[in-house]
Amino acid sequence: MSSDQKTFYIETFGCQMNFHDSEKVVGTLVSQGYSQVQSEQDAGLILYNTCSIRDKAEQKVFLRLAEFRKLQKQGKRFAVLGCVAQQEGEKIFEKAPHVSMVAGSASYRNLPEMLTQIESGSHRVTGLDDRRTDQTFETEFTARGNAHRGYITIIEGCDKFCAYCVVPYTRGKERSRTAESVLREARQMADAGFTDVQLLGQNVNSYKDPSGKMSFAELLRAVGEVEGIKRVRFTTSHPRDFTRDIIEAIDSVPTLCDHVHLPVQSGSSKVLREMFREYSREQYLERIAWMKSTRRPISITSDVIVGFPGETEAEFQQTLTLLDEVQYDGVFSFKYSPRPNTPALKYIDTVPEAEKSRRLQVLMEHQREIQRINYRKHIGQIIEVMVEAENAARAQWIGRTSQNKTLNFSVPAGVQPEIGSYHHVLVTQAFPNSLAGELSAPLNA
Ligand code: SAH
Ligand code: SF4
Numbered sequence: 553m554s555s556d557q558k559t560f561y562i563e564t565f566g567c568q569m570n571f572h573d574s575e576k577v578v579g580t581l582v583s584q585g586y587s588q589v590q591s592e593q594d595a596g597l598i599l600y601n602t603c604s605i606r607d608k609a610e611q612k613v614f615l616r617l618a619e620f621r622k623l624q625k626q627g628k629r630f631a632v633l634g635c636v637a638q639q640e641g642e643k644i645f646e647k648a649p650h651v652s653m654v655a656g657s658a659s660y661r662n663l664p665e666m667l668t669q670i671e672s673g674s675h676r677v678t679g680l681d682d683r684r685t686d687q688t689f690e691t692e693f694t695a696r697g698n699a700h701r702g703y704i705t706i707i708e709g710c711d712k713f714c715a716y717c718v719v720p721y722t723r724g725k726e727r728s729r730t731a732e733s734v735l736r737e738a739r740q741m742a743d744a745g746f747t748d749v750q751l752l753g754q755n756v757n758s759y760k761d762p763s764g765k766m767s768f769a770e771l772l773r774a775v776g777e778v779e780g781i782k783r784v785r786f787t788t789s790h791p792r793d794f795t796r797d798i799i800e801a802i803d804s805v806p807t808l809c810d811h812v813h814l815p816v817q818s819g820s821s822k823v824l825r826e827m828f829r830e831y832s833r834e835q836y837l838e839r840i841a842w843m844k845s846t847r848r849p850i851s852i853t854s855d856v857i858v859g860f861p862g863e864t865e866a867e868f869q870q871t872l873t874l875l876d877e878v879q880y881d882g883v884f885s886f887k888y889s890p891r892p893n894t895p896a897l898k899y900i901d902t903v904p905e906a907e908k909s910r911r912l913q914v915l916m917e918h919q920r921e922i923q924r925i926n927y928r929k930h931i932g933q934i935i936e937v938m939v940e941a942e943n944a945a946r947a948q949w950i951g952r953t954s955q956n957k958t959l960n961f962s963v964p965a966g967v968q969p970e971i972g973s974y975h976h977v978l979v980t981q982a983f984p985n986s987l988a989g990e991l992s993a994p995l996n997a
């Protein structure tokens with residue numbers, strides 16, 4: 553490798569928004585003449601795209617920076633992007649003096665200029681836009697890592713200010729792209745061979761078309777009608793803004809997938825009020841009832857926090873009964889983690905760590921049992937999957953269903969399904985987190 557070649561390594565932590573931001577950052581860097589390498593050692597510029605949603609997530613970047621600090625002596629540069637960058641700002645330069653750039657997601661559209669500054673030797677380049685900007689990061693240079701399945705950001709930021717959450721402080725205010733720009737990107741993806749798109753936003757259904765042409769449900773329909781697109785997903789939905797027309801769109805447009813991720817956080821209306829979630833248990837369950845009344849088998853998943861300050865045993869039990877009522881197909885559950893700047897920091901964190909761990913354990917076991925039963929209902933069904941990968945060790949292929957479930961399947965000897973192709977699979981086995989089966993019809997049938 554010649555010494556004048558510009559190389560970078562990037563590691564991404566956190567949510568799908570961060571993952572997709574990294575795809576845009578990679579595309580931008582490549583368009584600026586950089587090439588991507590697979591290790592810190594091989595790179596001239598090392599970027600970490602960070603997450604600060606919980607304390608453990610936040611610590612990861614500082615561990616990495618400490619681990620690779622010695623590489624600075626070889627002239628390598630370090631950049632911290634994402635939510636820790638926005639949250640900690642210039643304090644990062646004090647904690648880790650070998651870092652040359654700190655940039656939050658609201659400033660990525662200025663990346664080319666920031667890169668030029670680094671190249672010309674600046675040691676403290678910042679892009680810390682916080683909640684001032686109303687612009688989104690749109691680029692033609694997105695470097696998607698998968699050729700069939702890809703993300704499109706439709707709304708950035710968050711204006712909800714839930715009591716426990718850093719995102720409104722790290723991602724800036726809510727700002728949407730125009731429907732026209734989203735549809736243009738969806739068409740370009742379809743032309744490039746993508747068949748599965750996922751619309752992204754911290755609160756994807758709070759989408760507001762700046763040109764006023766389309767509601768979120770109308771945009772969903774329009775993306776679902778783009779020629780060549782076979783599957784449309786969207787995440788994450790906020791229950792407060794979850795309107796009935798979203799369900800009606802799913803019910804009438806076949807390409808919209810049978811899956812809604814609708815984080816509830818708690819089954820207790822009192823805890824929800826203290827979290828500033830702006831819906832009650834009853835209002836949440838009303839939305840679930842809408843989904844269950846459709847013709848489509850909509851799979852529902854959620855996020856839950858246990859041990860929020862003041863959560864009593866009885867309130868925790870209400871979360872368990874809510875899981876029973878909804879019958880989720882998947883739940884991401886977390887122990888409450890106090891976060892900088894958030895209103896919940898002022899609450900007294902009454903639930904001891906050991907009790908938080910116990911509640912988390914109880915909840916996970918409870919939910920596992922629900923999934924064991926739910927997943928078993930698929931045995932005997934023939935389900936369409938998109939082929940995602942081969943699991944050579946097990947002589948199986950990994951497929952994904954419209955409901956976003958993993959369905960591993962075997963094929964007759966000599967048959968080789970293509971990655972990204974769609975096939976029907978007969979389900980023969982069920983586990984709490986995946987299904988298994990066999991190809992139900994010969995390929996090309
Ligand atoms: N915008 C989405 C969620 C984004 S963050 C929504 O409102 O549903 C992903 C999940 O992390 C949240 O749903 C929540 O369950 C969890 N989370 C956020 N802040 C947290 C904190 N301080 N402690 C523990 N879990 C947290
Ligand atoms: Fe965080 Fe609430 Fe915004 Fe979700 S809606 S990102 S939980 S503040």
Ligand code: F3S
Pocket residue numbers: 565566567568569570602603604605634635718719722723
């Ligand atoms: Fe983490 Fe920021 Fe996403 S805090 S979860 S990377 S929005």
